[in-house]
Amino acid sequence: MPAMNGRTRLASVDALRGLTVAAMLIVNDPGDWGHVFAPLEHAAWHGCTPTDLIFPLYLFIVGVSITLAGPTTGRSVVWRALRIVALGLLLHAVAHWAMETRAFRPLGVLQRIGICYGCAGVLALHTRARTQWGVFALILVGYGALLAWGGPLAKADNLASRLDTALLGRFAYEFDAATGLGHDPEGLLATLPALATTLLGVRAGAWLRHGALRTLCAAALGALLLGGAWALWQPLNKQLWTPSFVLWSGGWALALLAWAHVLVDRLGAPPLGRAFGVNAIAAYAGAWLTTCALEGLHWSAPLYAHGFAWLAPTLTAEGASLAYALAFTAFWWVLMRGLARRGVRIRI
Numbered sequence: 001m002p003a004m005n006g007r008t009r010l011a012s013v014d015a016l017r018g019l020t021v022a023a024m025l026i027v028n029d030p031g032d033w034g035h036v037f038a039p040l041e042h043a044a045w046h047g048c049t050p051t052d053l054i055f056p057l058y059l060f061i062v063g064v065s066i067t068l069a070g071p072t073t074g075r076s077v078v079w080r081a082l083r084i085v086a087l088g089l090l091l092h093a094v095a096h097w098a099m100e101t102r103a104f105r106p107l108g109v110l111q112r113i114g115i116c117y118g119c120a121g122v123l124a125l126h127t128r129a130r131t132q133w134g135v136f137a138l139i140l141v142g143y144g145a146l147l148a149w150g151g152p153l154a155k156a157d158n159l160a161s162r163l164d165t166a167l168l169g170r171f172a173y174e175f176d177a178a179t180g181l182g183h184d185p186e187g188l189l190a191t192l193p194a195l196a197t198t199l200l201g202v203r204a205g206a207w208l209r210h211g212a213l214r215t216l217c218a219a220a221l222g223a224l225l226l227g228g229a230w231a232l233w234q235p236l237n238k239q240l241w242t243p244s245f246v247l248w249s250g251g252w253a254l255a256l257l258a259w260a261h262v263l264v265d266r267l268g269a270p271p272l273g274r275a276f277g278v279n280a281i282a283a284y285a286g287a288w289l290t291t292c293a294l295e296g297l298h299w300s301a302p303l304y305a306h307g308f309a310w311l312a313p314t315l316t317a318e319g320a321s322l323a324y325a326l327a328f329t330a331f332w333w334v335l336m337r338g339l340a341r342r343g344v345r346i347r348i
Helices: 011-028 052-069 074-096 109-127 129-150 159-167 193-208 213-230 241-266 278-294 302-307 309-341
Strands: 172-174 180-183
Touching: 011 052, 011 241, 011 278, 011 309, 052 109, 052 193, 052 241, 074 109, 074 278, 109 129, 109 193, 109 278, 129 193, 129 241, 159 180, 172 309, 180 193, 193 213, 193 241, 213 241, 278 309, 302 309
Parallel strands: none
Antiparallel strands: 172 180
């Protein structure tokens, strides 16, 4: 495939982004949190499940899209980053209002996406590839050294959790009032290696733009091997976003990007998921608000009990819970499909 110039929109990237958002909805919206298939749950601490790969894949695609979008201005990048962060804060405010038992959470998925998009976008605009690789390497080595210097990587004792406790307190995702300890899987310090994931996507987008499929595949293998080796020192851990996790998840993201590019862009396979992909953040936000409404009105439990729980004797309790998640995701797919057919794109 020849090199591409200017602003480029690849069906494969939209499709992969859309499938990633669909996966987010499936794992975020089971019918019964007490019955979830193991691959659809995050690792309790160390380790890596398929679910742990979803968020880094999305951040990686953010980086790819930065490169493919072509020239823009630093001001537009920063303003869009701020809008994404503001939307994340708004969604958490709605969740706090609708579900009164939850404290307002200042950090979260969209906030991290906004920060990583803004930083990676500015770097992509104003630095060369060598500098971006240098920042990527510096983050991995520096963050790995910080974690090692900070002591054990136990959940309560690691440096990132101690910072969450000091800076966020009861506003962290997890807070133990008895001990005063907090932890946030989208905490401040761990956003630094998440930026490395986004920068890897920026560089992958450049390879994709130049048709360097072999480079993509070689990088995927190299990242997986290096990530596996680093994990012997610092384990794979999505909540800490350890350097080994950056490389391991990045390797899978590179491989999936190459696979989607070959299937969709080169072989002409249908771009499944593209309807989600072109309105990804809108779909995520809409699904979040729907969940808040269902929980706030106390409709979630009756909806599951009467609409899906009866499947448990046939599908198992985990199967019935997954059926609810699939139906919820299908509902949003239909809505996004309708928008896509009308050419509607909701850009945050």
